Amino acid sequence: MDRQHILDLYEWxxxxxxxxPGRGVIDTTVVKTIHPRDDDDREVRACQECVMAMEDMQREAAARSGSDYEPGRVGEASP
Known part of the structure; x- marks a missing residue:
């Protein structure tokens, strides 16, 4: 699957x-929601470059563990 197909799996x-943060406002997707005890939930958002880096890490981890790699799931808990 090529880069654009993977990026298309996310909502931007x-x-x-x-x-x-120094890049200012750019296209991002939610990769995590944190739940601070004394505050409202906060979304952790990542740009396309970061999402692709995380996808690469997941693909490599899947290959090492012998499990299947499924793109489009950055931020989901690992099995």
Missing amino acids: RPAICFRH
Whole structure:
């Protein structure tokens, strides 16, 4: 599956990437929701570059463990 097909699996909207705040508002997707005890839930959002880096890490981890890699699931809990 190529880069664009993987990116198309996510829902994108303009926001700040958690790893690249200096880039300002860019297309991002939610990769995690954190639930602070004394505050409202907060979305952790990542840009396309970060999502692809996380996809690569998941693909490599799946290959090492002998499990199947399924793109489009960055941020979901690992089995």
